[in-house]
Amino acid sequence: MLSLTIAYHDFHHILTGPLNIILLDPILTDVLWCPFASTNFLVVSQFSPLTNHAAWPGFMNRLPYRELIQGQDYWIQDQSLPNALEIAQRCIAMTTWTLGSPWRPEPWPGMRAPGALTPDELRTVEDYVIKNLGIPHLTPQSDGEAGFSGHNHIQICGGAEGVARPHVDSARICDYAAVLYLHPSPPTSHCGTSFYRLHFPGEPPDGNYCPKDYESLSEVPGISQEMDPTMFKEILEVPYVFNRLVAYKSDLIHSATGYFGWDHVLASKRMAVVFFWKAGS
Numbered sequence: 001m002l003s004l005t006i007a008y009h010d011f012h013h014i015l016t017g018p019l020n021i022i023l024l025d026p027i028l029t030d031v032l033w034c035p036f037a038s039t040n041f042l043v044v045s046q047f048s049p050l051t052n053h054a055a056w057p058g059f060m061n062r063l064p065y066r067e068l069i070q071g072q073d074y075w076i077q078d079q080s081l082p083n084a085l086e087i088a089q090r091c092i093a094m095t096t097w098t099l100g101s102p103w104r105p106e107p108w109p110g111m112r113a114p115g116a117l118t119p120d121e122l123r124t125v126e127d128y129v130i131k132n133l134g135i136p137h138l139t140p141q142s143d144g145e146a147g148f149s150g151h152n153h154i155q156i157c158g159g160a161e162g163v164a165r166p167h168v169d170s171a172r173i174c175d176y177a178a179v180l181y182l183h184p185s186p187p188t189s190h191c192g193t194s195f196y197r198l199h200f201p202g203e204p205p206d207g208n209y210c211p212k213d214y215e216s217l218s219e220v221p222g223i224s225q226e227m228d229p230t231m232f233k234e235i236l237e238v239p240y241v242f243n244r245l246v247a248y249k250s251d252l253i254h255s256a257t258g259y260f261g262w263d264h265v266l267a268s269k270r271m272a273v274v275f276f277w278k279a280g281s
Contacts, residue, residue, distance in 0.1 A: 061206050061207050062198060062206055062207065062220060062221070062222040062223055063197075063198055063206050063207025063208065063209065063210065063211065063217075063220065063223075064207045064209060064211060065197060065205075065206070065207040065208050065209075066208065066209065068195060068208075068235070068236055068252070071132065071133075072133075073248060073249050073252060074195070074238070074246065074247065074248035074249070074252070075129070075132045075133055075246075075247045075248070076238060076244065076245070076246055077128050077132070077244070077245040077247075078241060078243065078244050078245075079243055080124075080125065080128065080180060080243050080244065080245040081121055081124060081125075081180075081243060083121075084180075084182060084184075084242065084243035085184060087116070087117065087121065087182060087273075088182040088183070088184060088271060091113070091116055091154040091156075091182065091271065091273075092266060092267050092271075094113045094154070096113060097111040097112065097113050097156075098111065098112055098113065099111050100112065100157075101161075101162065102161060102162075107165075107167070108155065109157045109161050109162025109163075109165075109259070110155055110156050110157025110158065110161050110162055110259070110269070110270075111155070111156055111157070112150065112153040112154060112155040112156070112274075113153060113154050114150055114152065114153050115152065116152050116153060116154040116273040117152055117180075117273060122152055125178070125180065125245060125275065126138050126277075128245060128247075129176065129178060129247045129277070132247075133176065133247060135176065135279050136279075136280070137279070137280055138176070138277040138278070138279065139277060139278045139279075139280065140152070140275070140276070140277055141173050141174055141276035141277065141278075142173075150274075150276075151274070151275055151276045151277070152273065152274075152275060153273070153274055154182070154271065154272075154273050155271075155272055155273070155274055156261075156266060156269045156270065156271050157256075157259045157261075157269055157270050158259060158260070158261040158262060158263055158268070158269040158270070159258075159259050159260045159261055159262070159269075160263060161259060161263075161269075162256070162259045163229065163258070163259070164194065164229060164255045164256060164257060164258060165229050165255050166194075166196040166227075166229060166232040166253045166254065166255045167216075167217065167253065167254070167255060168209070168210040168216060168217055168250060168251055168252065168253055168254070169250035169251075169276060170215055170216055170250075171210065171212070171214070171215045171216070171250070171251065172215050173276055173278070174250045174276035174277055174278055175249065175250060175251075175277065175278050175279040176247060176248070176249060176250055176276075176277045176278075176279060177247070177248060177250040177274070177275060177276050177277070178245060178246060178247035178248070178274070178275040179193055179245070179246050179256075179272045179273065179274055179275070180243075180244070180245045180272060180273040180275075181240050181241060181242060181243065181244045181246075181271070181272050182242070182243070182271040182272060182273060183240070183242060183269075183270060183271045184242045185242070186240050186242070186260060186270070187260050188240075188258075188260065189239035189240050189241065190237070190239065190240070190257055190258060191240045191256065191257050191258040191259060191260055191270055192237065192238045192239045192240035192241070192244075192246070192256075192257050193237075193238045193246050193248075193254060193255070193256060193257060194234045194236065194237045194238070194254065194255055194256075194257040195208065195234070195235055195236040195237075195248075195252055195253065195254050196208065196232040196233060196234055196235060196253045196254065196255065197232065197233055197235050197253065198223075198231060198232060198233075198253070199231065199232060199233040200231055201231075205233060208235065208252060208253050209249075209251045209252050209253060210251045210253075212251070217253070229255075232253065234257075237257055240257070240270070247275075250276070256270070256272075258270075
């Protein structure tokens with residue numbers, strides 16, 4: 001008879017009884033990870049973020065993975081607009097806002113308002129993206145796409161109103177997305193945009209983008225609709241810098257790195273304009 005304490009995700013179980021044990025590493029930790037808890041086989045391995053697939057025979061990724069290349073998967077433009085401070089002041093003065101979480105059951109946090117940039121300002125941003133990502137034409141997200149964060153909306157979110165929530169943008173509405181950071185003096189640079197890969201405890205690192213056959217991660221087999229944000233590992237962070245534009249392929253798993261600011265001071269909060277485009281006419 002063998003008694004072991006096994007940690008599986010956030011649960012602890014005491015298993016007592018005969019077990020078939022497969023040793024993958026000669027050194028065992030005090031707490032053992034059991035990715036196959038529903039079976040009578042216990043795979044024992046020293047947990048490490050660097051665990052490789054060779055130690056996991058038969059393991060299949062849920063998602064594909066690709067190395068992120070600046071200028072191909074994402075692109076950064078500093079000093080994007082000559083009147084960025086004026087735009088920030090104009091956005092703060094808006095009087096009509098739509099509330100997201102935590103006030104309403106929306107996938108985006110904080111509050112937002114449409115029409116952040118004028119047509120000329122928006123054209124400058126799109127020209128940057130078309131030129132630097134090699135896209136012949138961009139079609140902005142339609143105003144009729146209900147239920148999603150809107151194209152050319154200013155989004156403001158305080159530190160108590162949101163956390164990093166890795167996701168992909170809906171393939172139905174966009175191929176590319178971008179954010180323009182508009183707070184002139186953020187208290188930290190660690191509140192920009194981060195990119196992630198899926199990483200379940202006790203398993204090798206998984207993929208970092210949504211397969212083209214699926215509209216969102218929740219449609220991919222083996223991935224639940226409500227994913228724990230801790231099931232993702234950050235692989236790249238783009239720091240928040242005033243007047244910085246970050247554009248990226250929307251199938252990449254990404255999130256705002258973090259938020260800042262106080263409930264009662266609108267101008268203290270993280271500010272960013274969000275954009276969504278389909279490639280082509």
